[in-house]
Amino acid sequence: EVVLTQSPGTLSLSPGERATLSCKASQSIRSTYLAWYQQRPGQAPRLLISATSTRATGIPDRFSGSGSGTDFTLTISRLEPEDFAVYYCQQFPVTFGGGTKVEIK
């Protein structure tokens, strides 16, 4: 089973700053099978990015994904108040990373 390790566990930033979230796989995975989700408190996760870099419908362009092999990154170019949430990466066969919490500094 491929293990996804997300870092950091918590990211403390201010609105307007850039956020860089990491997802590392224990072995190489196909980039077509890497996704990112956002989960706000009390809500279901929401698909942000599929196939490493394709934004889902309605996702603003401040969210971008990149990477290949074992190293993948989600970047939020300028944090908006609604972006403070927990972010998960996911691959297929389905496993999820442990999550990164983006909190207000």
Added chain:
Amino acid sequence: QVQLQESGPGLVKPSRTLSLTCTVSGDSISSFSEYWSWIRQPPGKGLEWIGSIYYSGATSYNPSLKSRVSMSIDTSKNQFSLNLDSVTAADTAVYFCARETWNHFFDSWGQGSLVTVSS
């Protein structure tokens, strides 16, 4: 726009079977290009995939839960269901149903149903 809604008991006794149903609207559960999935989240923790089912009834389960999980699908009602046997307190979680795309992403989710295992 597709909507998914979980339903089922919020409290299950230890050693019993947890049963949940997901009702889908706005999309046909008989779609050739989609799977239908269950994912859970223990309080304060991360996401765990439980399993997926195709309209044909073909299933795929998380190996760590495979011995206790069964899923079924009812295309006439546009519903799919989860059974988890021999539950313990460790199975206490919010259970989400979700639509899984052909390339295995979850693009639509139910709101989640909290199931507590307790006597």
